[in-house]
Amino acid sequence: xxxxxxxxxxxxxxxxxxxxxxxxxxxxxxxxxxxxxxxxxxxxxxxxxxxxxxxxxxxxxxxxxxxxxxxxxxxxxxxxxxxxxxxxxxxxxxxxxxxxxxxxxxxxxxxxxxxxxxxxxxxxxxxxxxxxxxxxxx
Numbered sequence: 001x002x003x004x005x006x007x008x009x010x011x012x013x014x015x016x017x018x019x020x021x022x023x024x025x026x027x028x029x030x031x032x033x034x035x036x037x038x039x040x041x042x043x044x045x046x047x048x049x050x051x052x053x054x055x056x057x058x059x060x061x062x063x064x065x066x067x068x069x070x071x072x073x074x075x076x077x078x079x080x081x082x083x084x085x086x087x088x089x090x091x092x093x094x095x096x097x098x099x100x101x102x103x104x105x106x107x108x109x110x111x112x113x114x115x116x117x118x119x120x121x122x123x124x125x126x127x128x129x130x131x132x133x134x135x136x137x138x
Contacts (some may be wrong), residue, residue, distance in 0.1 A: 013044065016052030023055065023062055024089045031085065066090040067103055070119075074107045075113035080122050087126040097127055 033044035108116035
């Protein structure tokens with residue numbers, strides 16, 4: 001690896017750390033820390049690629065990126081721990097509880113009712129744990 005490649009990698013890592021802290025706060029840091037004893041390189045890949053490269057791109061603001069991420073994870077139907085982190089991240093960057101619920105209901109059309117239900121129940125848990133994010137919609 002050349003010095004230029006090393007500098008570029010370090011910049012990606014620093015951008016990723018900054019983006020992760022802004023978006024996910026403590027929840028994101030806990031995910032990276034949990035990988036330290038089993039797959040520290042994977043934690044670095046998440047920081048560099050996901051947050052240093054993709055989340056840091058121009059074109060979509062963080063709010064739009066989190067709406068897309070919540071929709072995708074809801075549609076997958078099998079990524080509840082990651083979905084909870086991104087529901088919290090969405091709240092951190094200005095997505096409302098009502099918008100999160102609407103996104104998940106929309107996913108019933110394309111991913112099925114079970115995926116949407118799983119997402120809604122994950123949201124209910126996150127909302128209960130984050131009362132500062134406003135009331136649960138009626």
